[in-house]
Amino acid sequence: MTIELKSLTKRFGALTAVDSIDFDVGDGEVLCLLGPSGCGKTTTLRMIAGLEYATEGDVVLQGKRVNELAPRDRNVAMSFQFYALYPSLTVAENLAFPLHAEKMSKSEIDRRVQKISDTLQLGNILGRRPGQLAEGEKQRVAVGRSIIRDPTCFLFDEPLSRLDVQLREEMRGEIKEVLQDLSRPTVIVTHDQLEALTMADRIAVMRDGRIEQVDTPHNVFQRPSNLFVAGFIGTPQMNLLPATLTDLKGDGVAEFAVEGDQSMVIEVDRRVEELARGAKVTLGIRPRNLEISREPSADGLSTKIDMVEPMGAETLVHLKDGHHDLRLVTDWRVPLAEGDHVHTKFPPKMTHIFTEDEQLLRTK
Numbered sequence: 114m115t116i117e118l119k120s121l122t123k124r125f126g127a128l129t130a131v132d133s134i135d136f137d138v139g140d141g142e143v144l145c146l147l148g149p150s151g152c153g154k155t156t157t158l159r160m161i162a163g164l165e166y167a168t169e170g171d172v173v174l175q176g177k178r179v180n181e182l183a184p185r186d187r188n189v190a191m192s193f194q195f196y197a198l199y200p201s202l203t204v205a206e207n208l209a210f211p212l213h214a215e216k217m218s219k220s221e222i223d224r225r226v227q228k229i230s231d232t233l234q235l236g237n238i239l240g241r242r243p244g245q246l247a248e249g250e251k252q253r254v255a256v257g258r259s260i261i262r263d264p265t266c267f268l269f270d271e272p273l274s275r276l277d278v279q280l281r282e283e284m285r286g287e288i289k290e291v292l293q294d295l296s297r298p299t300v301i302v303t304h305d306q307l308e309a310l311t312m313a314d315r316i317a318v319m320r321d322g323r324i325e326q327v328d329t330p331h332n333v334f335q336r337p338s339n340l341f342v343a344g345f346i347g348t349p350q351m352n353l354l355p356a357t358l359t360d361l362k363g364d365g366v367a368e369f370a371v372e373g374d375q376s377m378v379i380e381v382d383r384r385v386e387e388l389a390r391g392a393k394v395t396l397g398i399r400p401r402n403l404e405i406s407r408e409p410s411a412d413g414l415s416t417k418i419d420m421v422e423p424m425g426a427e428t429l430v431h432l433k434d435g436h437h438d439l440r441l442v443t444d445w446r447v448p449l450a451e452g453d454h455v456h457t458k459f460p461p462k463m464t465h466i467f468t469e470d471e472q473l474l475r476t477k
């Protein structure tokens with residue numbers, strides 16, 4: 114493991130900005146720190162870079178504890194955006210710029226520029242100036258410039274935040290490919306979940322200075338370990354419904370009562386059998402997993418269509434039952450009108466169960 118954080122903590126006076134976090138990032142791995150504003154992402158990144166000293170805990174780079182080392186002695190590359198090319202310099206000169214500060218020989222500089230140019234396919238634009246480049250090309254050069262020093266790891270803080278939507282989409286895929294080829298550990302800070310889901314090998318979801326889950330994008334989305342992650346990841350947001358377990362019918366089939374005297378019998382994770390009747394839970398179902406029908410049945414709730422929102426290829430339907438608002442996304446055209454009564458269905462095994470302590474139901 115080449116970046117290891119051990120019980121890393123940062124306090125600013127009475128405020129604990131980062132609260133005893135642990136994670137590690139391997140060679141060639143991209144870890145995204147994702148979380149709402151103020152949760153401690155940037156402070157974590159700055160502690161790895163040495164721009165902020167840890168109050169407690171350790172930063173270990175390539176097996177060596179670096180807590181007391183100054184930023185330049187850590188040999189990390191930290192960049193805030195992939196966007197600051199010198200307009201009067203050519204692409205090759207822009208790429209070489211960070212190397213001049215290191216008093217490197219001309220032949221070594223040329224070798225590095227050539228290598229980066231090969232990696233990022235910049236060969237035919239090396240002689241051009243930024244003004245003559247397309248936006249995507251400028252970005253590739255800027256990426257090249259931030260990685261050319263061949264540091265031990267890469268740290269990026271909201272690297273795509275200033276780009277327009279289309280360029281962001283292009284860059285997300287491209288950056289991931291480049292970073293994988295470089296065989297260095299990378300940490301990217303972002304508050305944009307789509308960015309994290311597409312670029313990361315693993316995502317660390319942060320809240321209030323703590324890490325809520327470190328996992329693959331697939332698992333963070335499919336198996337959120339607690340209510341916060343469940344509600345934070347995924348748009349539209351997962352439906353979260355407070356409920357009481359009223360009966361167990363075997364094979365993971367359980368009856369739940371929800372506010373407003375409604376109940377439903379649905380098939381969930383078999384671990385539900387470990388809960389006692391009367392247990393308070395929160396049921397979570399993604400809007401794309403919820404279904405509706407006109408026929409009443411026991412596996413869902415009776416609701417009324419509150420609003421139908423076309424979103425291009427899909428439609429977002431808002432449902433209400435007087436106590437709950439549910440969101441459903443479908444790719445068919447909704448042959449229903451606002452005000453219609455419908456029955457929501459919770460298909461087998463699509464519902465997550467969170468226990469009273471807000472954790473995903475697990476085997477004890």
Ligand code: ATP
Nearest residue numbers: 125128130148149150151152153154155156157304
């Ligand atoms: P954002 O996405 O808004 O940048 P973040 O998750 O990166 O947020 P941080 O910038 O790490 O969050 O800040 C975490 C907390 O620490 C915030 O409450 C912030 O106000 C506080 N903080 C950060 N730097 C300092 C500082 N130098 N002095 C005092 N408080 C600070």
